[in-house]
Amino acid sequence: MAFFSQSEARVVPGSAPGALPEESALVRSCVDGDGRAFEELVRRHTSRVFNYVFQMTRHRQDAEDICQQTFIKAYRNIDRVDPDRPIIGWLLTIARRTAINHFRSAKAWTELPEDTASTETSPARQVENLERAGNLWEKARQILAPRDFEVLWLRIAEEFSVEETARVTGLTQTHVKVLVYRARQQLMKGETTA
Amino acid sequence: MNAHPSPRFICRVVRGWSSLAGVGPGGAPAGFGAHHVETCEACQEYFGSCAEFDAALKAEAALGRVSSPGLESRVIAAIRDSRTPEPRRSRSFAIPATALIGAAAAFAITFLVMTRARSTPSNDVTPEEVVAAAQSISSQVWGTVKPSATVALKKSNSLQDELNSVYSDARGAVDFLALNFLPGPGTTAGATPPQPGLPAQQRG
Numbered sequence: 001m002a003f004f005s006q007s008e009a010r011v012v013p014g015s016a017p018g019a020l021p022e023e024s025a026l027v028r029s030c031v032d033g034d035g036r037a038f039e040e041l042v043r044r045h046t047s048r049v050f051n052y053v054f055q056m057t058r059h060r061q062d063a064e065d066i067c068q069q070t071f072i073k074a075y076r077n078i079d080r081v082d083p084d085r086p087i088i089g090w091l092l093t094i095a096r097r098t099a100i101n102h103f104r105s106a107k108a109w110t111e112l113p114e115d116t117a118s119t120e121t122s123p124a125r126q127v128e129n130l131e132r133a134g135n136l137w138e139k140a141r142q143i144l145a146p147r148d149f150e151v152l153w154l155r156i157a158e159e160f161s162v163e164e165t166a167r168v169t170g171l172t173q174t175h176v177k178v179l180v181y182r183a184r185q186q187l188m189k190g191e192t193t194a
Numbered sequence: 195m196n197a198h199p200s201p202r203f204i205c206r207v208v209r210g211w212s213s214l215a216g217v218g219p220g221g222a223p224a225g226f227g228a229h230h231v232e233t234c235e236a237c238q239e240y241f242g243s244c245a246e247f248d249a250a251l252k253a254e255a256a257l258g259r260v261s262s263p264g265l266e267s268r269v270i271a272a273i274r275d276s277r278t279p280e281p282r283r284s285r286s287f288a289i290p291a292t293a294l295i296g297a298a299a300a301f302a303i304t305f306l307v308m309t310r311a312r313s314t315p316s317n318d319v320t321p322e323e324v325v326a327a328a329q330s331i332s333s334q335v336w337g338t339v340k341p342s343a344t345v346a347l348k349k350s351n352s353l354q355d356e357l358n359s360v361y362s363d364a365r366g367a368v369d370f371l372a373l374n375f376l377p378g379p380g381t382t383a384g385a386t387p388p389q390p391g392l393p394a395q396q397r398g
């Protein structure tokens with residue numbers, strides 16, 4: 001499943017495990033000090049980094065700020081990245097850590113309610129959202145624990161491998177597999193009982 | 195409503211095991227699990243549902259992606275801002291600062307030498323004292339100068355190299371001034387300095 005057409009020259013989710021040769025060349029150029037090569041990487045990956053953070057925070061302004069900080073950090077540390085791996089995994093790892101720092105604790109990152117980081121969601125509101133939601137991901141957000149949602153998003157929406165998902169989230173590969181299995185079971189059960 | 199009866203124990207084992215060893219999200223299992231699925235309609239239906247569900251999740255993720263107009267441009271602008279001016283500011287500030295402090299140190303040593311040469315007999319000062327005084331002054335001056343300048347330039351390796359070079363040259367100059375112009379025993383300013391590191395008896 002491609003999110004972008006080839007003509008848009010975007011990187012398709014699920015390009016793991018090996019980096020595309022073109023992207024590897026861009027990363028190597030960045031390491032050699034080619035600023036334009038990094039800007040090309042920004043053009044390719046901004047949307048995915050922003051969407052990942054937005055899916056987790058549901059707060060547009062925060063997601064934009066975190067996305068910007070992510071690329072600045074990546075630019076300063078580009079010599080640390082392995083050019084032979086897809087850079088998106090590394091970018092999302094930075095984004096995740098940046099978001100956690102942004103909200104000052106991992107708890108804040110994993111417990112952000114829908115729509116805004118500062119609004120509390122009452123149980124009644126959760127039921128209302130659940131009934132209103134036509135989108136599977138909205139249901140997933142309501143039903144699943146934030147960590148399970150994140151793992152499912154990386155694994156299915158981003159089409160990350162188990163290994164990449166584990167790297168980004170800091171979990172073991174076995175843990176990732178179990179969480180994905182459990183999340184799918186919960187969601188499918190919700191679908192059949194709805 | 196749940197139309198599906200509770201799966202048999204073997205079915206649950208196969209489904210759970212496939213999540214750890216299967217070929218992918220919602221994918222059919224390999225090995226003994228594959229053999230079971232071939233003969234179990236319930237599991238065939240289950241894995242079919244998983245695959246459909248994953249496909250639906252992917253499709254809806256694509257539809258649910260949001261755009262942020264202008265974000266790319268803002269990110270690129272922020273990166274350009276972060277990479278160009280900072281090293282230049284550091285360089286233009288740090289190098290003259292180093293030179294100024296070096297000149298001040300040299301002036302202070304010269305002043306000390308002149309006043310001390312006038313006020314004290316030259317044989318009051320031993321070679322060890324001369325070396326110790328020179329090293330003390332030099333260390334104090336450069337101990338304060340180098341860290342701040344280094345911090346200012348830590349983001350640029352080439353500038354760091356340049357600073358190290360300036361630091362080395364200037365420190366050599368201060369040491370030279372101190373050792374040449376601080377009065378030694380029975381010598382006047384400008385005489386051959388004692389060699390640091392040699393015992394006092396061996397020094398000329």
Ligand SMILES: [Zn+2]
Pocket residue numbers: 204205206208230231234235236237238
């Ligand atoms: Zn079965």
